[in-house]
Amino acid sequence: MLALPRRNPRVPPNNPKPTPTILTPMPTPRDWMTLSIRPCAVPRHAPAAIPGLRPFKTSDAEALARLMLESYRGSVDDGGETLDDARRDVNKLIADDFGAMDWGASIVVEAGDILSSATIVTRDRVAPPPLAAGEAFLAFSMTAPAWKRQGLARSGLSHVIELLRSRGEPRLHLVVTRTNTPAVMLYQSLGFENGPIGGEGGPHQSAPSVQ
């Protein structure tokens, strides 16, 4: 999954002092993970209904930016972003800059006038081998601090996985910062494996594409 990109620390303009040594911090490793979505001969029970769960809409942009800012705050992917940074990232998401939005497989959970959780899927554009372009990619999974550890991310993601399964989609991919323990534990518990894993069968013919 895409974490909020880290920003470069601001360098004062016209810094008069020469900098003798530039220490570049080691980037935190990120891992690809893949869930192989097996077709199910016996119809599966739909995951338990989550109150407030509904499709993500463009009119959620501001609420999603606030959720993004709050959910990542204090996490290993927190680069000190501001609300404007989060708004910019949400605008990029909606403009398909993080892969073509899959509106039909992206959901949010409403809690009053805010969003408590979101699970956003795009079609990855920069798939490294052995991935086929166009497979489903988990761009964001996030839960607001007051709702963390209450099963919202797991339920939202399970809902999305069942939806992809019903379309006949073979895989769901993501990228996660290796030290993001809550996210890694969540993904492992749902069956994601270190990837990227490719294989036969691309996106299902009948998979609804973008809005």
Ligand SMILES: CC(C)(COP(=O)(O)OP(=O)(O)OC[C@H]1O[C@@H](n2cnc3c(N)ncnc32)[C@H](O)[C@@H]1OP(=O)(O)O)[C@@H](O)C(=O)NCCC(=O)NCCS
């Ligand atoms: C990762 C995140 C989405 C999990 O959301 P959540 O709604 O709290 O997750 P859930 O309550 O559904 O937890 C599901 C499982 O995830 C794992 N998990 C969640 N939080 C955890 C934590 N703090 N420590 C260890 N495992 C954790 C557990 O396996 C948990 O199952 P359990 O409660 O039965 O043990 C949330 O912490 C978040 O928004 N983080 C910031 C954004 C982010 O990093 N997103 C992922 C980027 S790839």
